[in-house]
Amino acid sequence: MPTKRRSHFSAGRSKAMLLPMAREKSTDLILRTRLFLESIKNGNSDRDKINHLAKICIISGYIARAGHGRIPAEKFEMVEKELARLLYDAQLNDRWREPNALLLQAITDVVNEYDRMLGVVRFELFAQASEYMEYLLNVAASRRGDDLGDLIGPLSCELNLRQ
Numbered sequence: 001m002p003t004k005r006r007s008h009f010s011a012g013r014s015k016a017m018l019l020p021m022a023r024e025k026s027t028d029l030i031l032r033t034r035l036f037l038e039s040i041k042n043g044n045s046d047r048d049k050i051n052h053l054a055k056i057c058i059i060s061g062y063i064a065r066a067g068h069g070r071i072p073a074e075k076f077e078m079v080e081k082e083l084a085r086l087l088y089d090a091q092l093n094d095r096w097r098e099p100n101a102l103l104l105q106a107i108t109d110v111v112n113e114y115d116r117m118l119g120v121v122r123f124e125l126f127a128q129a130s131e132y133m134e135y136l137l138n139v140a141a142s143r144r145g146d147d148l149g150d151l152i153g154p155l156s157c158e159l160n161l162r163q
Contacts, residue, residue, distance in 0.1 A: 026118035
């Protein structure tokens with residue numbers, strides 16, 4: 001008689017994966033993101049802030065491509081590329097170039113979309129998007145020295161930064 005395999009997730013935990021993130025947790029996440037965005041808008045860019053916003057862009061872009069976005073995937077890709085250029089320029093010149101108004105508006109749109117997603121998209125999709133982002137970061141880390149180091153995965157390929 002076959003035995004039933006027990007899932008390593010409890011019933012409560014697997015049910016939670018089907019619901020949006022708890023509002024108090026999502027509020028903490030979006031508050032940090034909005035503080036970083038406002039700091040950048042005020043001319044205070046640095047690697048941590050740009051990396052954080054790039055990660056938010058990757059996660060929300062993944063979820064949007066899964067069919068849960070209200071802004072086009074192309075906007076996420078544009079923001080990813082521009083943030084990668086900021087990181088690359090800072091590494092080359094040892095100085096931060098401030099984002100232009102168009103990029104700041106696009107980043108704001110991405111952050112607003114991320115905020116909306118936190119309240120309506122299943123937590124399971126955020127977990128999958130985070131795994132995807134970790135995979136991209138591992139790929140980028142394995143290429144350290146060849147490309148930009150901690151640059152976000154596919155961006156280093158798309159920008160062909162070795163030229």
